Amino acid sequence: MEPAVVTRLFVGGVAVVVFIVGGLRCCAAPCYMAWRERRAAERRRQEVESTGRVLLAGDGEAELEQCMICCEENIAPEEELRFLPCSHGFHKQCIDKWRLQFSLACPLCRSQ
Ligand SMILES: [Zn+2]
Ligand SMILES: [Zn+2]
Numbered sequence: 001m002e003p004a005v006v007t008r009l010f011v012g013g014v015a016v017v018v019f020i021v022g023g024l025r026c027c028a029a030p031c032y033m034a035w036r037e038r039r040a041a042e043r044r045r046q047e048v049e050s051t052g053r054v055l056l057a058g059d060g061e062a063e064l065e066q067c068m069i070c071c072e073e074n075i076a077p078e079e080e081l082r083f084l085p086c087s088h089g090f091h092k093q094c095i096d097k098w099r100l101q102f103s104l105a106c107p108l109c110r111s112q
């Protein structure tokens with residue numbers, strides 16, 4: 001092969017590699033970020049799901065006069081409650097939403 005042809009091939013090859021790598025970086029970064037976010041959200045959801053005890057309000061063990069998140073005082077016996085390790089209880093759906101969106105800490109005593 002003549003040197004000129006080799007150089008052209010080489011330059012062409014480098015251009016293709018740069019193009020592919022550049023393209024990959026542009027597409028892969030948002031995917032990677034989204035993947036990391038999804039994984040973090042999944043872990044958080046699992047932690048929210050696994051913390052504390054879930055009881056029905058009608059259960060003898062569950063004692064809750066008021067859910068301090070929605071300020072509801074008349075808690076129906078069939079409603080699901082979640083009691084955090086600090087022994088504070090809330091509607092399950094209220095505290096799960098709170099912990100998913102705001103903070104994993106108990107809204108009353110701030111313990112994790
Ligand atoms: Zn509530
Ligand atoms: Zn608490």
